[in-house]
Amino acid sequence: MSKPRIGIYGLTSCAGDQLVLLNCEDELLDVLSAVDLRSFVMATSQNPEGELDVAFVEGAVTQDSDLELLRDVRTRSKLLIAIGTCAVWGGIPYLSGRGVPISQHVKVDYSLPGCPIEKKQLLSALSSLIHGDLPLKLPYPVCLECTIRENSCLLQAGEICCGPLTAGGCGARCPSHNRPCLGCRGPSLDPNYQAATKILAKHGYDVEDVHRKLALFSGTNSSKEGRQVG
Amino acid sequence: MKTVVLPRENLEPFLGRIARGHDLIVPKKTGNDVVFDYYQEGCQIALEYRRTLLPPKKFFLPPEEVLFRYKKGQGFTEPEPEVGRRVFFGLHPCDIHALKRLDYVFLEGYVDTYYRRRRERTLIIGLSCLPDDKCFCHSMGTDLVSDGFDLFFTDLGEVYLVEVGSTSGNDLVLTHRDLVSEVVDEAILKEYKTFISTRSDLFVQTLDTSGLSKILTLEWESPFWEKVAQDCLACGRCSMSCPTCYCFSIYDQVNLDSISGERSRSWTSCLYKDYALVAGGHNFRPSRGARLRQRLMHKHKDFFEQQGVSACVGCGRCQANCPAGIDFCQVLTSLRGDISESAVG
Numbered sequence: 001m002s003k004p005r006i007g008i009y010g011l012t013s014c015a016g017d018q019l020v021l022l023n024c025e026d027e028l029l030d031v032l033s034a035v036d037l038r039s040f041v042m043a044t045s046q047n048p049e050g051e052l053d054v055a056f057v058e059g060a061v062t063q064d065s066d067l068e069l070l071r072d073v074r075t076r077s078k079l080l081i082a083i084g085t086c087a088v089w090g091g092i093p094y095l096s097g098r099g100v101p102i103s104q105h106v107k108v109d110y111s112l113p114g115c116p117i118e119k120k121q122l123l124s125a126l127s128s129l130i131h132g133d134l135p136l137k138l139p140y141p142v143c144l145e146c147t148i149r150e151n152s153c154l155l156q157a158g159e160i161c162c163g164p165l166t167a168g169g170c171g172a173r174c175p176s177h178n179r180p181c182l183g184c185r186g187p188s189l190d191p192n193y194q195a196a197t198k199i200l201a202k203h204g205y206d207v208e209d210v211h212r213k214l215a216l217f218s219g220t221n222s223s224k225e226g227r228q229v230g
Numbered sequence: 231m232k233t234v235v236l237p238r239e240n241l242e243p244f245l246g247r248i249a250r251g252h253d254l255i256v257p258k259k260t261g262n263d264v265v266f267d268y269y270q271e272g273c274q275i276a277l278e279y280r281r282t283l284l285p286p287k288k289f290f291l292p293p294e295e296v297l298f299r300y301k302k303g304q305g306f307t308e309p310e311p312e313v314g315r316r317v318f319f320g321l322h323p324c325d326i327h328a329l330k331r332l333d334y335v336f337l338e339g340y341v342d343t344y345y346r347r348r349r350e351r352t353l354i355i356g357l358s359c360l361p362d363d364k365c366f367c368h369s370m371g372t373d374l375v376s377d378g379f380d381l382f383f384t385d386l387g388e389v390y391l392v393e394v395g396s397t398s399g400n401d402l403v404l405t406h407r408d409l410v411s412e413v414v415d416e417a418i419l420k421e422y423k424t425f426i427s428t429r430s431d432l433f434v435q436t437l438d439t440s441g442l443s444k445i446l447t448l449e450w451e452s453p454f455w456e457k458v459a460q461d462c463l464a465c466g467r468c469s470m471s472c473p474t475c476y477c478f479s480i481y482d483q484v485n486l487d488s489i490s491g492e493r494s495r496s497w498t499s500c501l502y503k504d505y506a507l508v509a510g511g512h513n514f515r516p517s518r519g520a521r522l523r524q525r526l527m528h529k530h531k532d533f534f535e536q537q538g539v540s541a542c543v544g545c546g547r548c549q550a551n552c553p554a555g556i557d558f559c560q561v562l563t564s565l566r567g568d569i570s571e572s573a574v575g
């Protein structure tokens with residue numbers, strides 16, 4: 001089996017997701033020996049580019065140069081993987097009104113959300129891709145891991161916790177530190193914005209405030225569903 | 231059944247000694263909560279707790295576990311099984327009944343060896359409790375236990391009345407016979423009777439289970455389910471905290487070397503959208519209403535039809551922990567209401 005040709009690219013973003021890969025110190029050599037790295041501008045100046053098997057793209061599309069790069073990568077790559085909430089949902093750049101997720105412009109084969117992405121999921125995804133499989137999807141919201149950690153529920157206690165609306169996989173990091181989930185991993189598979197809004201309205205929150213909070217990271221999805229409910 | 235008496239002040243020494251020879255699990259105070267956890271010297275044991283968030287199942291079916299690891303050319307190996315005897319102290323009657331329900335699932339017919347190993351190495355010591363406004367075990371017939379434990383402690387204030395439920399339980403009592411008394415006198419008997427009747431007067435929540443499985447069958451198509459599910463966040467907190475929700479998903483993860491990897495399983499919930507998704511993209515329960523219905527159908531109908539008892543033991547965890555405040559007893563009661571209306575009208 002020949003090594004998969006891989007490229008890693010950043011559009012408008014903080015480069016935090018690419019950094020997660022660079023921070024995989026113990027595994028980085030294994031990763032590099034298992035792939036044929038064709039492009040990773042953040043890490044090296046030697047980038048032969050060319051045809052790719054898998055392209056990882058971070059960041060939202062906010063400007064012409066993003067779109068140009070994205071289209072070029074898409075035509076050269078068999079699979080395109082969106083990494084990070086900005087690439088997957090528009091994330092923070094979406095709030096400026098100019099940033100859109102890459103799926104608005106090109107076909108995305110797999111999404112790995114997170115702000116930043118989780119190291120464990122990145123390595124699992126890479127391992128699956130190297131083996132020739134699409135990575136597993138995590139179908140559950142933050143509440144699963146939160147409950148398994150036996151945290152008492154912040155939403156029940158009347159805080160704006162985005163856990164039930166947010167894709168799990170972070171180990172419920174914030175609620176485990178008694179901080180409500182901000183939703184940085186973007187929408188879960190089955191977010192019920194109406195139900196969440198109803199609960200928070202009962203707790204006395206202003207519906208507009210709730211929508212603003214819920215929309216912080218959920219980009220296009222929030223505009224479709226979240227803001228509609230009021 | 232053999233019954234002995236343990237003076238209250240002897241409980242700590244009794245548990246302390248058990249902890250020397252066993253891995254002891256206790257209801258432990260952590261901040262405002264009580265969780266089942268391994269005993270450590272000096273830890274605070276909660277003797278009068280209402281309910282833990284996670285039920286005892288986490289010690290028999292852990293939230294996440296590796297089933298085996300494989301490597302090309304070398305077959306597969308299971309993780310080293312945990313060894314040593316465990317004593318699990320402090321299960322309320324509902325949780326003991328729940329373990330019996332799990333035994334049916336994991337030990338009858340197709341035996342789950344991972345579950346069995348953990349179950350076999352664990353002695354169960356039950357503990358009496360008083361209900362709060364969420365408990366409805368008395369409606370489910372799970373408010374008392376006559377088997378499924380090695381010892382059962384009923385808190386009578388000054389003393390614990392200790393029922394011996396197995397030879398292993400008897401061994402525990404005999405080993406520490408200096409701490410217990412074999413004399414159950416009139417006064418203690420009276421205390422026990424008072425406790426039983428006081429306790430049964432405390433129940434607030436009830437569930438009418440008569441004909442419930444049939445009503446559920448008849449109401450399968452009802453628009454009711456979608457209506458209730460409008461409030462459901464599909465967060466899965468009800469399933470995780472339920473002592474008899476045992477669903478898990480199984481998945482393989484290959485390693486970076488492409489020739490080795492592992493197969494694992496972890497808890498999941500029928501409330502999750504992908505739960506009934508199959509190859510080819512078909513979803514048998516595409517709507518949230520169908521998924522919420524499934525949770526109640528399985529508890530009160532499917533399991534009931536197979537076992538003659540509901541899978542729900544009335545512990546109240548699902549409704550105590552639901553962020554949306556969904557009260558499943560209330561849901562089932564309104565379902566019954568709909569039926570009588572349509573029958574009358």
Ligand code: SF4
Binds near residue numbers: 142153155162172467
């Ligand atoms: S605290 Fe937040 S993430 Fe945790 S269970 Fe409650 S709503 Fe879900």
Ligand code: SF4
Binds near residue numbers: 472
């Ligand atoms: S369904 Fe609810 S009340 Fe019944 S056993 Fe499960 S958590 Fe307890």
Ligand code: SF4
Binds near residue numbers: 465469551552555
């Ligand atoms: S805990 Fe409540 S909101 Fe969450 S899945 Fe269960 S019923 Fe729905």
